[in-house]
Amino acid sequence: MRSILVSVGLILSVATKAVAESKDAIDIFKRADVMRPRIVERNLDFAQHRTLDKRSSPYLTDATQKFAVNGSAIPDVDFDVGESYAGLLPISSSPDESRQLFFWFFPSANPDASDELTIWFNGGPGCSSLSGLLNENGPFQWQPGTFRPVQNPYTWVNLTNMLWVEQPVGVGYTQGVPNITNEIELSQEFAGFYKQFATTFGLENRKVYLTGESYAGFYVPYIADEFIKQNDDVYFNLAGVAINDPILGDSVLAQEVTVVPYLDYWANVFNLNASFTAAIHERADQCNYTSYYNTHLAFPPPPAPFPVLPDPFASDEATCDLFDAVYSAALAVNPCFNIYHILDTCPHLWAQLGIVNPGDYEPPGAQVYFNRSDVQAAINAPVGTDWMQCTNKNVFGGATNNKSLSDRSLGPASDGTLTRVIEAINNTIIGAGNLDFLLPTNGTLMALQNITWNGKQGFQEYPAKEFYTPYHPEYNGGALAGAGYLGLWGSERGLTFYQVQLAGHELPEYSPGAAYRVVELLLGRIKSFGDAGDFTTQTGNFTGTTPIYKPAEL
Numbered sequence: 001m002r003s004i005l006v007s008v009g010l011i012l013s014v015a016t017k018a019v020a021e022s023k024d025a026i027d028i029f030k031r032a033d034v035m036r037p038r039i040v041e042r043n044l045d046f047a048q049h050r051t052l053d054k055r056s057s058p059y060l061t062d063a064t065q066k067f068a069v070n071g072s073a074i075p076d077v078d079f080d081v082g083e084s085y086a087g088l089l090p091i092s093s094s095p096d097e098s099r100q101l102f103f104w105f106f107p108s109a110n111p112d113a114s115d116e117l118t119i120w121f122n123g124g125p126g127c128s129s130l131s132g133l134l135n136e137n138g139p140f141q142w143q144p145g146t147f148r149p150v151q152n153p154y155t156w157v158n159l160t161n162m163l164w165v166e167q168p169v170g171v172g173y174t175q176g177v178p179n180i181t182n183e184i185e186l187s188q189e190f191a192g193f194y195k196q197f198a199t200t201f202g203l204e205n206r207k208v209y210l211t212g213e214s215y216a217g218f219y220v221p222y223i224a225d226e227f228i229k230q231n232d233d234v235y236f237n238l239a240g241v242a243i244n245d246p247i248l249g250d251s252v253l254a255q256e257v258t259v260v261p262y263l264d265y266w267a268n269v270f271n272l273n274a275s276f277t278a279a280i281h282e283r284a285d286q287c288n289y290t291s292y293y294n295t296h297l298a299f300p301p302p303p304a305p306f307p308v309l310p311d312p313f314a315s316d317e318a319t320c321d322l323f324d325a326v327y328s329a330a331l332a333v334n335p336c337f338n339i340y341h342i343l344d345t346c347p348h349l350w351a352q353l354g355i356v357n358p359g360d361y362e363p364p365g366a367q368v369y370f371n372r373s374d375v376q377a378a379i380n381a382p383v384g385t386d387w388m389q390c391t392n393k394n395v396f397g398g399a400t401n402n403k404s405l406s407d408r409s410l411g412p413a414s415d416g417t418l419t420r421v422i423e424a425i426n427n428t429i430i431g432a433g434n435l436d437f438l439l440p441t442n443g444t445l446m447a448l449q450n451i452t453w454n455g456k457q458g459f460q461e462y463p464a465k466e467f468y469t470p471y472h473p474e475y476n477g478g479a480l481a482g483a484g485y486l487g488l489w490g491s492e493r494g495l496t497f498y499q500v501q502l503a504g505h506e507l508p509e510y511s512p513g514a515a516y517r518v519v520e521l522l523l524g525r526i527k528s529f530g531d532a533g534d535f536t537t538q539t540g541n542f543t544g545t546t547p548i549y550k551p552a553e554l
Contacts, residue, residue, distance in 0.1 A: 057083060059107050063200055067380060069104075074140070075374045077149045081139045082157070083107050087380040088175060089200065091192040099176030101193045102166040102381060104130065105201065106139060106157045110537065113160045116207040116239070116523065119194075120156075120164050121223075123215025123247075125407060127390040128172035129164040130370055131353050132213070136508035136515075138164070141479060142369065143509065145349030150478035154512035156519050158537050160209070167193070167219075170393040172370070173381040179399040183218055183409035187226035195235050207239035209522055214439070214505065217246020221412035224421045240427035240522045244507040244515070245436050246444060248418065249411030252309045253450075254443035255323040257293050260284040262440045263326055269342055272329050280322060287312070287320035297442055301449035301458040327437070339438045341504030353389040413447045422453040426494030429522055433503030433510060434487075441499045454493035463490025463497045467529045469513040472538055481513030489529040496521070498529060 060068060060083075067085035074081055084107075088100040120137065122129045135143050137156045142149040156162050166172035168186050169179070180186050198204055208227065210220045220243050227236040247254060260280055263270055267277070284290045288309065296306050312320035330337040338344035348361035354368035355361070369375055371387045381387075396407045412418040422428045430448065432441040449458035467487035474480055482502065489498035500507060500514045508515035516535065520526045525536040 057107070059083070059085065059105075059201055061202070067105075067200075069379055074149075074378055075372065076142075076369075077140050079140075079151055081106075082109075084139075085201070088173070088382070089193060089196045091169070091189045091196075093192075093196065099169045099179075099189070100174060101169070101190075102173035103197060104133060104164045104379060105197075106162045108157050108159065108161045110159055112523075112525065112536075115205075116160055116209065117203055118156065118160045118162055118209040118211060118519070118523075120162065121167070121210070121212030121216040121219050123213060123217070123219070124171070124390050124395070125168075125215045125218075126171055126393065126395045127215070127356070128166050128353075128370070128387075129212075130166065130172060131389050132506075132508070133164045134353060134369065135351075136506055137162075137512070142352045144351040146478065151476055152479050152512070153474075153476055154479065154481055154508075154516045156516070159516070159519050159525070160523055163197070165190075165193070168395050170395040171391050172387055173376075173385050175382070177399055178393060178395050178397060178401065181396050181398050181405060181408050183222035183407065183412075184226075186219065187223045190223050191226050191230060191236065198235050204234050205237070207237050209240045209242070210238070211242045211519070211522070213244045213246065213507065215247060217243050217248045218407065218409065218412060220246075221248075221418045221421050222409065224425075225412075225417050228421065228424050238425055240425060240429070241421060242429040242431075242518055242522045244431045244518070245433055245439050245505045246430060247411065247439055248430075248444060248447040249413035249450070250308070250447070252312065253306070253446050254439055256287075256312055256320065257289045257309070257446070258440045258443040259323045259326050260289065261293060261442065262437065266342060270326075270330055271333055272326075276329055280325060283319065283322060283325075287322070289320070289322065293442075293446075296449065297446050298449070299458070299462045300456075300460045304450050304452060304457050306446075306450045330437075338504070340436060340506060341433075341510060342435050342437050343504075356390050411447070413451050419451055419453045422493075422495050426454075427522065427524075428494060429496045429498070429518060431489075431498040431500065431507065431518065433505060433507045434499055434501050435503060435510070436505040438505055445497065448495070448497065453495060456493065459490060459492050459497065461490060461492075463488055463499075465489050465530055467498055467500065467514065467517075468532050469511075469517050470532075470534045470538065472513065472535060479512070481516070482511060483513060486511060486514050491528065496529070 064085055067087040069084045069086050071081040071084060084105060086104040088102055090097040091099045091101060120129055120132050122132045134141060139152055139155045139157050140149045141152045166174050167190055169176050169189065180189065210224050212220045220241055224238055224241050227238040230236040263280070292309065296302060312318055327339065334345055336344060336346035336348055350363050350366055352369040368387065373383050376383045376385060394401055394403050394405060397403060397405045430444065432444050434441050451457070465488060466485040467489045469483050469486045471483040486502070487498060487500040489496060500511045503511035503514065517529060520536055521529060
């Protein structure tokens, strides 16, 4: 009998242990749910922005009525995006002017925005700023791989009056024949457009802030310089500049010199084999990239100008083109490697904006959002336009669309343009997402170490202060943002540099809270990226039922 009881006991013990282990195994998967961000139940009513009523909106006039957009009738968007205006305006006041730029203007309900306007540019060159609106900082978003548009709690419209402009001529819905070959001509055409825009909407005597990313590293400084040269505060009162993930100067410094240190830093992500890694290091040494990097990425830097390195494509072998060698190896390991955000893996996510580069994945039968006639009609765009996120026209090809030409301007860090802008406004912010392979953070830093502004060359100390993004409520599970210490920053003599660790090339898309903080600093709403207070548009107890904890208590 005892043996039977013992056997039964063993069976019960084993069974109990099995149940316990099974429960433990199940609980492992439950832990993912416990730590997810708590979504506060609240309807984000974007109709809180002014409705189109002549009695309440200073922007709706007889002159602007034709540009008014019905915020409740944007295709596939099941909420009101608020007051906005979109359409075409010419680049000059000439009655014979045929060249026009397309804009989408969203006034802000923020009372602190009454005397300002912020403009956003995407890069390319030749890419539409509507991609920034739809994927990054607009009032609604339809990001790659998502089911439908969602409200964006981190839209910059919450902070300031926002203007997205497609430019130069040849991009998106713009009209007319491109005729420029350099940034000086581009900036003059944009200044002509902006004067028409400001006059039409009664935006004279406003502070103007210029923002953008990527090739806007050329656009923004040159346009800013043109605004300064105009010496006209009625139309061109430049108050600040912010650019993320920019190209500022020498592409060899921006990409080739920095690519092997970048690979080393993110070695666990690239997962390239030891033989390739050893070989690419040897080539970096032979091309003088290793010693150049170690010498010139210093704080304070060695005297400028830095030596100009040879063009890696000057020879047929292109032995010193390390960037493409690493890129090719990365694609072999990860066929869906994303040059703009290196953590991506397969499958490719379809984007409503369509492809950017030749070879990008485009699913059969997919339709590009801004190429739909119903969308074009809703935003006062020319219906029937074959809209492309990045045009196949050479926007710097002159009047003949000469494919052999390119932007003839030097980088703004190379010809003094960026220095003039920094010194004129003392409110320039330049940043980078550390997951951007196309334009690595240290390439941007090296460009800045090679210029002099306000009496000294480069940053005297490495920008290593902690970049704080406030803890905050989340109302929309389709648009979340990180919080806490998300990166590093430093500021010297009117120039602030920052980096965000988990952001890619399109920084406002990948780290919207950090980007929101950048705009708060640009507008003067906070004193620095070290400020540990709430977002300036955030009120109340963000958890709804419990105290707000300081970061150290979490």
